[in-house]
Amino acid sequence: MNGQLRSYGWPLQGGRYLVPAGSIINTETGTDAWSRLVVALGITAPPVNMQPFDQATWDLMRQEFPAYRIFTVPGADGIVRT
Numbered sequence: 001m002n003g004q005l006r007s008y009g010w011p012l013q014g015g016r017y018l019v020p021a022g023s024i025i026n027t028e029t030g031t032d033a034w035s036r037l038v039v040a041l042g043i044t045a046p047p048v049n050m051q052p053f054d055q056a057t058w059d060l061m062r063q064e065f066p067a068y069r070i071f072t073v074p075g076a077d078g079i080v081r082t
Helices: 033-040 055-064
Strands: 002-005 011-012 016-019 022-026 050-052
Touching: 002 055, 016 033, 022 033, 050 055
Parallel strands: none
Antiparallel strands: 002 022, 002 050, 011 016
């Protein structure tokens, strides 16, 4: 999972933790505290307000959400939208 939270935060564990809007989550590298927390909690699906940075994250999001709800930058991010 690799992307940036947009307009609002991401509550985890029923609101016990709140990842702030604007945070970049990259569970592959896990270089920041929020990404490490997402991995530690075993979360595998990104929230609808995440802007995906790669095809794998887009594909994960499409399993949960319709394409029109996912924020992307067509023609600039290299993601193939299906």
